[in-house]
Amino acid sequence: MTTRLSLIAALLLSTAAAASAAELRIGLENDPDTLDPDRSRLFVGRIVFTALCDKLVDVNEKLEIVPQLATAWTQSEDGRSITFTLREGVKFHDGTDFNAEAVKANIERSKTLEDSVRKSELASVESVEVISPTEVRLNLSAPDATVMAQLTDRAGMMMSPAAFAEGKDFASAPACSGPFKFVSRVAQDRIELERFADYWNAEAIKLDRVVYLPIPDTTVRLANLQSGDLDMINQLAATDIPAVQGNGNLRVEQVTGLGYQGIYFNLANGPQSQNPLGQDARIRQALNLSIDRNAINQVVFQGAFPPAGQPFPPDSPYYNEAYAAPERDVEKAKALLAEAGVATPVNIELQVPNRPENQQTAQMIQAMAAEAGFNVNIVTKEYATLVSDGAEGSFQSHTKGWSGRIDPDGNLHQFVTTGAGFNDGHYSNPEVDRLLNEARTLTDPAQRKERYDAAQAILQQDLPVTYLYYQAWLYGVDAGVQGFKPYPDGMIRLQNVSDAD
Known part of the structure; x- marks a missing residue:
């Protein structure tokens, strides 16, 4: 009898310990492509x-x-x-x-x-x-x-x-030196990490486990947060802010970000670049002018994502007012298509991630571009697949977000210089290369801005990328989660974060 009671007590203690283990469940908008920092693109x-x-x-x-x-x-x-x-x-x-x-x-x-x-x-x-x-x-x-x-x-x-x-x-067994170590990964389902006992700053880590769950649909992510199956969601849809604010068990955390959303064009990366959109900048200019960015901001993002015309946000010292978001001009767009001598409607393919806000944005672009003489075929893909296909040249155009970097070089150089890691469209202009490479070597902000301004003057004409809006980081957070602070770089840092649930 004594042995049995001891066994029961041990089981109860084990159950209590498991129940008290602090686990944070975070809903992400996509599944990471790889857990290798050198190969990671998402x-x-x-x-x-x-x-x-x-x-x-x-x-x-x-x-x-x-x-x-x-x-x-x-x-x-x-x-x-x-x-x-x-x-x-x-x-x-x-x-x-x-x-x-x-x-x-x-x-x-x-x-x-x-x-x-x-x-x-x-x-x-x-x-x-x-x-x-x-x-x-x-x-x-x-x-x-x-x-x-x-x-x-x-x-x-x-x-x-x-x-x-x-x-x-x-990537299958990543070992770094961060506060949490790898446990397991099931693609498109979850990534599980556990507290690293030998972490150099262990006293700042209050959680025992972290689970990341990729849920592309913003509505489904929010439903999981509301039901208590998630403790935090990344990329809360702007339209869902009132629902979170009206729930006493949840709160919204937000901060202005450094990044943007753009349309990237395939100019020279394989056979899919061989079409009017890829070969004639006037076609890209026409599409650019057919888009009403203010309408997208209001309809899709409730005014939270300001229109963009360049890779540097308005509060950046490298922002140039001359390249602010262009106003919609359907007649000028039609004139550019006529000047290019193409038959209308011009058929183009636009690949977009399988997230509701991206699809809504694409549908608005589709309707707007039709008025200027385009027939936009929207192709929806899982985001990691879209990125992978982009690197291989399997696209005419696609929309992608960039989270932004603290140095202006990080928002531009690797997208438009010859052979750069994220230059999926294989755009190449020796003068742009020269200007952006020079900007890297200069420490004086005024001198760097001169190079960026000159490069943008060329890029605004060649248009390998057209920018749609600047991003804000929006999080839905369970009220029990304490110590979380949003950063402008969009990273979720877990030092001193705890979960009372």
Whole structure:
């Protein structure tokens, strides 16, 4: 009898412990494409990496660069090198040590891995020099004002070299040094992480587990939040703000973001570029002028997503008023099509993610463009598939969002320079390359802006990308979740976040 009572007591204690384990369930708008920072292209992947992979440096709420795995750094007088002092006693999730050799291995992998999309972000890094186990130097081919900003994102994420050694698939068993370690992943269903006991800043981590659930439909995400099956949802639809605010068990968190939504055109990436839209800038200009961005903002986003005409938001010092969002001009659009000598309606294919707000936006563009002489065929795809197909050139045009970066280079260079990682349409203009590469080497904001203005003058004519709206970050959050602070970069940081439920 005593043995049985002891067994029952043990089971009850075990059940109570399991019940008290703090788990945060986060609904994401897409499923990450890969859990390898060097290969990752999707925004939602960055959210998961924020919990999984610490970086050399991070940003605070004011977008100032602050220490993370590097505690200090100095730049040489000629701007050709940056020396980092590394945090001591840091472990990767697989138990191996984080040190200068690990930094060297990570940076070199980002630069040399065949399908790395970090190459253009670290193009100026000529070599990595290990000075001591806690000191490492990046030697640059030329001064580069963008490197520190790049290291606050995936280019600066530190993975265990043992986990990406030859023959190993890092994405299937990722091991970094962040506050949470990988448990499991079921594609299109969930990603599960658990608290890393040896995390260097363990006292700031209040949660035991984090589960990310991809739910593309905003209505379904909200329903799961309302039912209590989720504790937080990313990308709350603007139209759902009143429903969340009217629910005493929920709240809205929001912050102005750095990114934008645009239409990207295939100009030279395979056979699908061989059509009037891809081969004649006047056709793209006509489509651009057929769109009423103000109407999209009001109808789809309840006025929360301002119209865009360039990659820099209005509060950026690099914003140029001359390239503000264009007003709709159907007659000018028709004139451009007539000048191009194409038969109307011009048939074009527009690929869009399978999210309601993207589909609504595409439907409005379809109706607006029809008045100017276009027949827009909307093709809906899961977002990771859309991105993958874009990289392979399997598109005429597609809409994609960009979460934005703290340095202006991050909002433009990798989309429009020759051979850059996100230049899916294979746009190439030597003068644009020259101007944007020069802007990277300058530290004076006025001089950098001159280059960006000159590049934009060309890009506004060639139009490899047309911008639709700037994004705000909107979150639906359960009232029991405490300590969450939204950041302008859109990342969900879990330090000091707790869940009372």
